[in-house]
Amino acid sequence: MENVNPKLRAVVICGLFAAITAILAQVEVPLPIVPISGQTLAVGLTATIIGSKFGAVAMICYALLGGIGLPVFAGFKGGAQVLIGPTGGYIFGFILTAYVTGLILEKTTFNLWMAMIANTVGMMITLLFGTIQLKIVLDMTWNQALAAGVYPFIAVGLIKAFLASWLGITVRKRLVQASLIHQVDHRAA
Template sequence: MEQQSEKLRFILHCAIFAAITAIMAQIEIPLPLVPISGQTLAVGITATILGSRKGAVAMVCYAAIGAIGLPVFAGFSGGPQVLVGPTGGYIFGFIAAAFVTGYILEKSRFTVPMAMIANTIGMVITLLFGTIQLKYVVELTWGEALAAGVYPFIIVGLIKAFLASWIGITVRNRLVQANVNITSSKNAA
């Protein structure tokens, strides 16, 4: 019975954070090729609170519900064409970023400074995945891909990394204080 309860808790946590990401995706500032959106903030918060495994699974759920056509991506878009389009690499990057961000925190300490480092690395991973796909899908030079897919996001990305760290650690600490089991990690803080 305890194992079923743990599985249900796992599924619910992942579903909740996939939904939060879908909601945050609708907060956007349009740019010519790739909008600035709240998705990356949600990814950082998710990884900081849930850790590597649950964080990555939550982002897989988010990508999957978007892939089947639900309008959960930025600008209320959805469908497989988004995943293979100019911005799809960023969505795939969310999965890797959530895993790496959570992993770094699990192997160190769940503190705001460590979360800031982990979320900054997560931001770089997302930008790397996104820029590579953007370059090849839109047939840009590396300079054009960096200008469209990285440079506009550096400052706002660092701000979002700080916010994800602060919000994520604050919420995580409150959940731990309330004795809410958010991860099964040994380093669950």
């Protein structure tokens, strides 16, 4: 894959991780307002494996694919109504989550400990965006929005942060060894 044009490689990688997010989004546990889904696990994996810029671009692609109507969001949903609906804030949050999670790792080191910190910070970003939109769209109080959009997701979010960290670091090491992605040199930053 080293002979492949770098721009084409970037497009393929971002598209692949947008597709992985769409697939994991369908792994879902329904709750009254906001379901627990594999989307956030996919966001953490994406950022941990491919970093800030490609991770954010992959999440932009994912949001755009769903926004134009493809059924890539949780529960095979798609369309702009999802993005402007009660759970759309989480999807918008995925973009900043992927960027910040990847950036923390790029500025420190790609190891399990730092990945867990980065993915936990990312989880908080996603929950913040989601809760703000949930509150606004459903005209909830902050307490109601937190009860519906944050509290049910903390424990499972930490589990997903660990899984994204462990799997992400493991996969990233293999991809770097295979020269499919590049190792980040922190001394050059």
